[in-house]
Amino acid sequence: MSAPTPTPTTRAAGAAAPPPTAASASAPAPNPTNCKVILANNIAKRLHGEVQDGLAALGRKPHLVGFLANKDPAAKMYADWTGKTCVENGFDFTLQQLERESLEEAIRAANRDAAVDGIIVYYPVFNPSRDRTIQYIVDQRKDVEGLSPYLINNMYQNIRFLDPPANVQKSILPCTPLAIIKILEYLQIYNTILAYGNRLHGRRITVINRSEVVGRPLAALLANDGAEVYSVDVTGVQRFSRGEGIRKQQHAVEDKDGWTLADCLAVSDVVISGVPGDKYKVPVELVRDGAVCINFSSEKNFTPQIKEKASIYVPAIGKVTIMILLRNLLRLVQNQPGTGGSSDACAAPEASS
Amino acid sequence: MSAPTPTPTTRAAGAAAPPPTAASASAPAPNPTNCKVILANNIAKRLHGEVQDGLAALGRKPHLVGFLANKDPAAKMYADWTGKTCVENGFDFTLQQLERESLEEAIRAANRDAAVDGIIVYYPVFNPSRDRTIQYIVDQRKDVEGLSPYLINNMYQNIRFLDPPANVQKSILPCTPLAIIKILEYLQIYNTILAYGNRLHGRRITVINRSEVVGRPLAALLANDGAEVYSVDVTGVQRFSRGEGIRKQQHAVEDKDGWTLADCLAVSDVVISGVPGDKYKVPVELVRDGAVCINFSSEKNFTPQIKEKASIYVPAIGKVTIMILLRNLLRLVQNQPGTGGSSDACAAPEASS
Numbered sequence: 001m002s003a004p005t006p007t008p009t010t011r012a013a014g015a016a017a018p019p020p021t022a023a024s025a026s027a028p029a030p031n032p033t034n035c036k037v038i039l040a041n042n043i044a045k046r047l048h049g050e051v052q053d054g055l056a057a058l059g060r061k062p063h064l065v066g067f068l069a070n071k072d073p074a075a076k077m078y079a080d081w082t083g084k085t086c087v088e089n090g091f092d093f094t095l096q097q098l099e100r101e102s103l104e105e106a107i108r109a110a111n112r113d114a115a116v117d118g119i120i121v122y123y124p125v126f127n128p129s130r131d132r133t134i135q136y137i138v139d140q141r142k143d144v145e146g147l148s149p150y151l152i153n154n155m156y157q158n159i160r161f162l163d164p165p166a167n168v169q170k171s172i173l174p175c176t177p178l179a180i181i182k183i184l185e186y187l188q189i190y191n192t193i194l195a196y197g198n199r200l201h202g203r204r205i206t207v208i209n210r211s212e213v214v215g216r217p218l219a220a221l222l223a224n225d226g227a228e229v230y231s232v233d234v235t236g237v238q239r240f241s242r243g244e245g246i247r248k249q250q251h252a253v254e255d256k257d258g259w260t261l262a263d264c265l266a267v268s269d270v271v272i273s274g275v276p277g278d279k280y281k282v283p284v285e286l287v288r289d290g291a292v293c294i295n296f297s298s299e300k301n302f303t304p305q306i307k308e309k310a311s312i313y314v315p316a317i318g319k320v321t322i323m324i325l326l327r328n329l330l331r332l333v334q335n336q337p338g339t340g341g342s343s344d345a346c347a348a349p350e351a352s353s
Numbered sequence: 354m355s356a357p358t359p360t361p362t363t364r365a366a367g368a369a370a371p372p373p374t375a376a377s378a379s380a381p382a383p384n385p386t387n388c389k390v391i392l393a394n395n396i397a398k399r400l401h402g403e404v405q406d407g408l409a410a411l412g413r414k415p416h417l418v419g420f421l422a423n424k425d426p427a428a429k430m431y432a433d434w435t436g437k438t439c440v441e442n443g444f445d446f447t448l449q450q451l452e453r454e455s456l457e458e459a460i461r462a463a464n465r466d467a468a469v470d471g472i473i474v475y476y477p478v479f480n481p482s483r484d485r486t487i488q489y490i491v492d493q494r495k496d497v498e499g500l501s502p503y504l505i506n507n508m509y510q511n512i513r514f515l516d517p518p519a520n521v522q523k524s525i526l527p528c529t530p531l532a533i534i535k536i537l538e539y540l541q542i543y544n545t546i547l548a549y550g551n552r553l554h555g556r557r558i559t560v561i562n563r564s565e566v567v568g569r570p571l572a573a574l575l576a577n578d579g580a581e582v583y584s585v586d587v588t589g590v591q592r593f594s595r596g597e598g599i600r601k602q603q604h605a606v607e608d609k610d611g612w613t614l615a616d617c618l619a620v621s622d623v624v625i626s627g628v629p630g631d632k633y634k635v636p637v638e639l640v641r642d643g644a645v646c647i648n649f650s651s652e653k654n655f656t657p658q659i660k661e662k663a664s665i666y667v668p669a670i671g672k673v674t675i676m677i678l679l680r681n682l683l684r685l686v687q688n689q690p691g692t693g694g695s696s697d698a699c700a701a702p703e704a705s706s
Binding site: 035187228245288292309312 | 389544555664
């Protein structure tokens with residue numbers, strides 16, 4: 001029995017995308033590709049529901065205080081956006097604008113003030129080294145950014161609770177790395193068939209940027225969840241991994257001497273880039289076909305051509321990050337003595353959070 | 354603020370698995386690993402519910418006829434198992450044992466018999482070439498195995514429906530390849546974030562076995578769903594792929610001259626092996642850490658050591674295959690004129706089925 005089946009040629013002509021040409025590599029693709037572009041807004045919605053449920057259970061408005069001690073218009077814009085998002089979502093926000101030499105004392109006062117639930121400082125204030133010491137002043141019980149030494153230490157050591165062995169109070173993770181993890185969960189890169197804590201086993205992930213606030217903690221978190229992570233910056237490549245069969249309880253870091261970004265991209269299912277400045281672009285031709293690509297820089301680290309190769313592309317993550325900030329604030333309040341001490345009302349079903 | 358955090362050394366000692374030793378490579382692992390072993394039974398349960406729902410909507414027992422024209426005890430055992438599973442699940446089954454020279458006429462009679470909904474022939478009967486012509490005799494409207502030329506042709510060309518442009522009658526796919534696809538869906542290797550038909554984009558899959566009944570159709574199905582597939586047998590390696598950005602509507606096949614199994618395994622997230630005979634073993638040391646490994650041979654193609662490396666291991670698939678057989682039978686009945694012509698009652702939410 002035969003049937004009128006179209007030939008491969010006519011079927012190919014009916015497909016959405018044309019065959020690649022030299023022109024399509026430089027000009028924007030006129031036709032749709034198979035790449036799924038996922039906007040942060042869609043991912044933030046899920047977190048929004050979770051935050052609202054936690055807030056309803058709490059029965060009061062958590063209060064976040066922001067400290068702006070620089071003249072950077074971008075920091076002011078971010079501060080205003082934080083305030084707007086807080087108010088829209090049922091949180092209180094106070095912005096303190098002050099001279100930078102008064103900052104440390106103002107933070108100490110907020111640490112003591114029972115009316116303050118969370119503290120955020122808009123960096124940079126002085127220089128990276130002195131700003132670091134400012135992070136140390138913020139009381140970890142009010143640290144929405146998860147940058148206090150104790151919290152950071154927990155994160156690198158894959159310690160997920162503040163109160164072992166009871167393990168009901170989850171440790172606070174830095175906002176941007178946690179936002180990226182929530183995005184990877186949404187994109188089904190975390191495989192929920194695997195045991196909690198191992199759900200990235202078998203994934204190879206390149207992270208371009210190894211800053212102390214995002215790139216390095218992110219590489220650590222992903223490796224702790226089972227991934228093999230290639231962390232890339234101008235100084236070279238490091239591998240973060242729990243080893244064969246992810247037998248180690250926490251990741252180890254290894255310098256990959258002689259490795260370049262090309263070596264990392266050639267084996268990576270997921271590429272996460274956060275290089276500041278508008279000059280940097282991830283070389284599309286080195287990205288593996290079907291890779292999942294996420295940009296967390298405020299600039300576009302990927303050119304539009306990435307859509308001709310990636311299976312999924314997330315161009316920006318800001319709306320998820322700010323929802324994580326509110327989620328962290330809520331968790332801080334839930335962790336306060338007398339609030340029940342449990343973070344169950346805000347518990348995530350998956351991953352490291 | 355400091356906290357009593359255990360040192361990396363004590364944490365590693367508290368983990369389940371010991372560091373790998375020379376001994377652990379040859380002896381069975383005494384300690385649990387991070388590999389998730391998934392038994393076919395768990396996957397079959399989901400299909401079972403779907404088949405029962407379809408059957409309830411149908412309101413009558415579909416009737417499968419099996420033809421056993423050889424003296425192979427394994428074939429007899431499989432026939433008995435088919436019968437038992439049919440009866441247990443609310444289907445009628447008749448086994449016709451006959452001389453092989455009467456087989457063709459018996460199949461033609463069953464083709465004409467309105468009381469027969471589905472036909473299965475237990476192979477081998479003669480030799481591969483003559484058995485092929487027997488497959489051609491089975492009426493495609495009663496072919497539960499999906500081996501008729503028209504159905505096979507649909508499969509290779511990525512044509513998923515029997516009645517374009519209405520597209521309500523799904524084409525019948527061969528049982529074992531479809532069982533493996535259902536397993537990959539269950540294991541979340543299909544990413545439902547991606548568009549239907551593209552959900553394996555970015556996956557590299559090695560299929561060891563290129564038989565006409567399982568290995569080659571499986572490679573084609575996986576590539577049609579967006580995967581890059583390395584098909585391996587004793588004659589060499591072929592790549593089945595829809596190309597960069599999966600722009601082609603259906604897969605193309607390319608000989609990978611000079612490639613060996615080692616090259617394929619080095620880049621593969623998923624390894625599917627179905628080599629007959631108890632001599633063949635997939636070399637564990639060449640499998641990527643965290644790979645998903647599936648055995649569809651009746652013999653064990655993987656040694657127990659695979660669990661020290663794989664993230665997921667499925668040791669056998671028979672119980673899923675037989676549930677697919679019943680699902681195909683149900684679909685044949687649903688596709689009969691007067692039954693509504695729609696396979697909606699048995700529609701799968703995902704993938705190529």
